[in-house]
Amino acid sequence: MHDFFASQVQWVGDGEPVPSLAPPPPPSSRRQMRQVRKLTRRRRRVHMLIALAAAIVALACVFATLNYVRHAPSRIEPTKSVAADWPGPGSGSVEFTVESGQGTDRIASNLVKADVVKSADAFLQAVVNAGSSAQIQPGTFGLKRHMKASDAAAILTDPKQAGGFLQVRAGDRSRDVIERAARISGVSKDDFDAIVNGQGAGVLPAEASGSFEGWFEPGTYDVKKMKSAGNILRTMVDKRVEKLDKLGVPQGADREKILNIASITEAEVNKSEYYGKVSRVIDNRLDKGMSLGMDSTVAYSKNVSALNLTNDMLNDSSDPYNTRVHQGLPPTPIGNAGDQAIRAAMSPEPGDWLYFVTVNMDTGETKFTSSSSEFDAFANEYKQWESRHSQ
Template sequence: MSDGFDEFFDENTHWVEQGAPAAGSGNPPQPPKSRRDMRRRRAQHKRRHLIGIIAVVIVVALVVTGCFFAYGKLRAWRDARESSQTQQAADYAGPGDEDVSFTVQTGQSAGQIAQALYEADIIKSVAVFTSAVSANNATLYPGTFALKTHMKAIDVVKILSDQTQASGFLEVRAGERISDVIASAAELSGISKDEFEDVINGGGDGILPAEASGSFEGWFEPGTYNLADLDTASEIIKTLVDKRIAKLDDLGVPTGEERERILNIASIAEAEVNKSEYYGKVTRVIENRLEQDMTLGMDSTVAYGNNVSPSQITQAMLDDADNPYNTRQRKGLPPTPISSPGDNAITAAMNPEDGDWLFFVTTNLDTGETKFTSGSLDQQNTQFEQFVAELHQWEADNQ
């Protein structure tokens, strides 16, 4: 036992028993009463020592973590401040100096446009310009724009995102007729409209596929075209047709006479409704009426045959059986497509929705809401009359 007590006093002479005089009072600590008491005191000492170490580690960790986050915040603030100052320094004050003409090509990204603007000394920084595009959620349109050197980036973004300020690019819209396309092409290119009409009326040799039977209607692909790279009316028209053929191939449209038939049906759907959600139903109406040997009764074809808009149709036009496009008087599809249909209408013509619809009426000309009849022929005739009455009421309420 004496060895144990000697060891105890050698290691623990600084201990003070609870209730005993404080250290330095001159009174030695009380010896343990037993080995158990000795072991207990030794365990208490170790726990206190361990707790002290843990406490120090926690305090140090908290201090280090706090310093880390504080440094991060400070660095982020400093970087943001420096970035802001850099951007301000990397932007011209505007409004610009020398007049320049700048062309945005179809398919160019904001970064590519920014680089071209920078190289032309129109903007001072690619990063500032792309940031302005992103911050304003701007859409940059293809075309040739009138700009100046040394412009403020946001001013350039405003111009390039305004399609009305673009020139030199021909935009062919889905549902647009050939007559409207060549009028725009002639104005933008400076080539005589007569040259375009000579190509259109020339049969399409070397340009049109055989299934078009010499008619260009429906064979212009909607999209935007840079006319600056095309020198003649023939080149422009061939480009539009080649793009159309490539798109039809991509969409998997059958070749030959079936391709022309699909374009024909799609062009009617494109002209009759202005919402793609209805294309599949309209193409089914056309197929149902053809199957039942009914006339199509489409005002859009009558309008096309008279070179007017549907709102300009007269009763005399509706009664004119000599018009080959009068599908109120003549059965079957019109001789050619009546416009350049878009992808959605073409896809719908290949895959009409399932249904027994025979009639449809657009009852709200603002929203484009269109209603379709269903049921027996008598039921569908009754529904059709109801829908026509709804249209007339809408027209009366919105005059």
């Protein structure tokens, strides 16, 4: 090695070596040639190792950079900015409407335009803070100008504050739905009564036999925009027919019978797991020629809650809806059944049950049996629960 480097320099007068500008002389012996080749191979290996090491370092840097970028959001604290908001409580009066299916961003923008909230960001944050269970309701709301965003969000997520939109729920009676529809829409109740008294001519299908009971589809309806009682009633009935067709409910007399059974099931059931069983009890009692003995049908006729029935009501033989006295189904459905009750009426759960008793009103636990003696035992179990909770 020393000989090789020595051959690459030349000496000058002051004794300092300087690089030679001329190419090195050829080796003077085979030994020198072997040394040169050996040195050359060594240099190549060193260069390859250096290049490989550099490549490994570069790849490591790239990987580290990508990993850092990927996980940066979890390490970096978000910048917390305070959205512009009014201090509240606001003043004046603003009638604000939320359309069905309208997005939260659009609602926030409209609130800013109506001068209700100061910024869309403040309102959106207020909705997030309200939690996933708080949903903005469709309807018309009474708000103020310059409200605190959280106050506006609290009103818009409260179903009781919504106006203009009619909510029809499973189990609702037609008389109650019509009363709410008249109040919310501003259409005269007399206009609704005229159509009802006219047996729904031009609105109801033939299967309904002139009664609206059971023929309103549960859902949300923008009744203020419908302008007339006829449009409101027709929309709810048409939606019901559309749903029945979708569920595969047979037409004609069978359709009305299924709605009748489903309405009783809806009124009697307190937990979803019991729909099929209650429907089976109704079918079994009808098949055996037994009276249904359902308090819910009497409560419907008397327009009271089943909890407020009296012995006189339950023993009134002049009431065609009194299924304790009269055999068979009542003259009409007793409410608007939901999808689950309708499916149960078409395909009840297999069983020989003839009786059922809700033995615990807190938990909704209901027991089913085909034995009258066991039914009496269940009834006593309920009475014991009632006595414990009446003190």
